[in-house]
């Protein structure tokens with residue numbers, strides 16, 4: 001019963017007609033294990049979550065320590081608890097001076113919901129600018145600012161006054177005006193198939209937002225937490241957002257997200273009306289303890305120092321005449337082929353042979369690779385060998 005496909009398919013809501021249906025009993029480091037002993041390399045980190053591997057011992061220990069103190073005690077924002085306090089202090093130390101005030105939530109989409117409300121409230125404006133092919137989450141607000149028309153259409157009406165512009169196209173920046181409350185953008189577009197903007201573009205975007213008074217929201221839910229080789233991807237570009245959103249890998253495997261801004265901006269949710277944004281479970285102490293341990297692991301194990309070298313190693317090992325393009329920043333890859341059908345065959349074959357790769361939401365001709373940053377050179381070689389054989393087979 002534990003791993004019954006019948007229960008899974010009939011009693012758990014399904015997100016697609018063709019789930020992977022791989023039974024997973026436990027996970028450790030870069031590996032997932034099935035009850036029959038089959039071992040998989042998780043080359044996507046559970047979609048950009050397990051950046052420090054599964055069940056990192058320091059994270060497990062921090063969770064256990066918090067379990068022995070207390071679990072939930074009160075809805076967000078009333079009692080002083082050590083875990084959220086310590087995590088907020090750590091974030092303020094790691095981030096630029098204007099990102100000194102954090103609101104903890106439970107997921108990525110919630111972080112973006114909070115950020116959008118905050119921007120509207122602070123600026124007193126209503127228009128939001130977002131980007132074609134972006135993905136910001138599945139709740140109504142985040143879906144409204146996501147770029148995938150097919151996924152959105154069935155759920156209209158969505159938020160009004162949302163405009164979409166082209167990513168990395170400086171000509172479109174003129175659409176940002178003094179009517180714009182905020183621009184929400186993934187620093188690196190993830191589900192569009194790893195689209196990396198130019199330095200000049202992001203500087204022009206930052207400048208335009210500052211000139212018009214529109215707040216710049218950087219969504220680093222997928223590309224943050226060391227994935228690109230810096231703790232936050234915006235550090236590659238020398239720009240700073242007005243609001244930063246994070247989630248996924250932030251919790252080290254537990255659900256937590258956050259939107260972060262200056263204290264001045266964040267105060268607009270506190271007054272007039274008070275309780276401008278509320279959540280029961282946001283800042284859950286166990287999740288905060290896990291997130292703090294995760295940040296400490298990234299720092300103490302100097303994981304960021306190895307990201308670029310490992311990324312290059314994978315890129316070199318994956319050279320194959322069938323690949324059209326590899327788009328990469330750090331350890332975030334899109335591997336591009338001539339058709340979605342080819343991608344389907346390669347991903348299925350790789351999984352069959354114990355290496356988990358996965359698709360993108362808005363880029364059917366590519367598959368994603370985003371391994372734990374802790375992956376070793378030997379494990380990289382093994383995984384790349386499996387993928388190359390899968391590519392060979394798809395072209396045979």
Ligand SMILES: Cc1ncc(COP(=O)(O)O)c(C=O)c1O
Pocket residue numbers: 107108109110112135136137138186190191219220221222223247248
């Ligand atoms: C860039 C980005 N923003 C937001 C989200 C939504 O996060 P969640 O699934 O935790 O709601 C995702 C999830 O894939 C994402 O990649």
